[in-house]
Amino acid sequence: MAKKTQRTPRRSDGLSKELIVKAAADLLDERGESALTLRALTTRLSTGYGAIYHHVENKGDLLAAATDDVVSRVMTGVVVDADPREALRAVASGLFDAIDAHPWVGAQLSREPSMPALLEVYESVGGLLDALGVPERSLFDAAGALVNYVLGVAGQNAANAAARDGGEAARSAFLGDVAARWSRLDPDRYPFVHKAAAHLREHDDREQFLAGVDIFLAGIATLR
Template sequence: MAPRRNTGSTGTGRRADALSRERIVEAAVELLDTAGESGLTFRVLTERLATGAGAIYWHVANKGELLAAATEAVVAAALTAAPARAPRTPREAVRAVALGLYGAIDAHPWLAPQLAVQMPRDPVKSVTPRIYEAVGRQVRALGVPESAWFTGTSALVHYILGAAGQNAANGRAARAHVGTDRGEFLDSVSTAWEALDPGEYPFVRAVAKQLRDHDDTEQFLAGVDLILAGITALHAPGAGASD
């Protein structure tokens, strides 16, 4: 991490004290939500916070660090948001974690791309361990043997982040069709699928109606349940025994 830049000015020092890192990150998230990654600049950030660049650099060294901090803040909030009813089983807890991340990725269009970049680039930063810890504790609580903890947790994490990101992208694509709501968009796609060549696309034609009628959140959670069912069935006592 680059050292913080301090101008030595008493006024700047007072601004740095008054302007917390948390407030900077909060403003960065707001900018990312409204203007995207390209709209997040230190110039715009200083204008929004009514401060000087030195006060911001006191807390964050560069844009990369700021993006990482914004990502960590949103993920932390998503994972700590209390569900309406406390989960009673590991399966319910995994679903609660999945829904928290699903909602965050849907609400913050920049989050999925940042997770895709940051998790492999710097897996020791808090965002990766935080997500794996939230899911992995529940995989362990399912009674899965330790040798399968990482594989089972990775399967769930990859599905949750990938499916949530794809769903968010689909939602943005639907909204991009001016004057078209989600139902109209799905109906148009479903109609196009039904019109495909039956010899070349028998499966796609068969599921076209399911595409038209599906609920995104229910479909997402069904995928979580499928993976959980596979993990528990694969590692149930006697599952690997020969007949």
């Protein structure tokens, strides 16, 4: 583009897919997954449907792009540790933290697992497991298992967050409610769940998630 500039990019601000995706992500972060509607987007961007659909294929495309942003930021940010085991833990906890901060990412990932963003995850996990000495015949099973575990937790997290969305009362009460319901169960018929209810109150989701990762890694070590 010779010309000096083609600036003043049309109207006062100039829309773009980037901008739209950013606005969508903000909406999702601020008001939860159910708040992302095309209508809410048009008012937030003070524009119309046409403008949005000119840059974006459909709502799914929008959600996918926003999720991709978050996940790929995690994957490029992960420290490449010398120890593959530590690097795997770093990938896992990086994903957990991102999903914890943006529950809608968890929902999208467990709903649409062939997303481009997950490609980076698979590649990273597969490579690290390879570096860990997992034999090739088990490599795909192992990587799939680990990623599926992460996706399971992602979905769970998203569901919990959605359940909390209702109101402030619901927010703090939700986990306690489940715990209360569980501890009210007949201890003879449901001994495990009954005991689990106590743990539920004082447990740390992140720690439990990482404990699960460790269990998988221990199991993977036996494949060597």
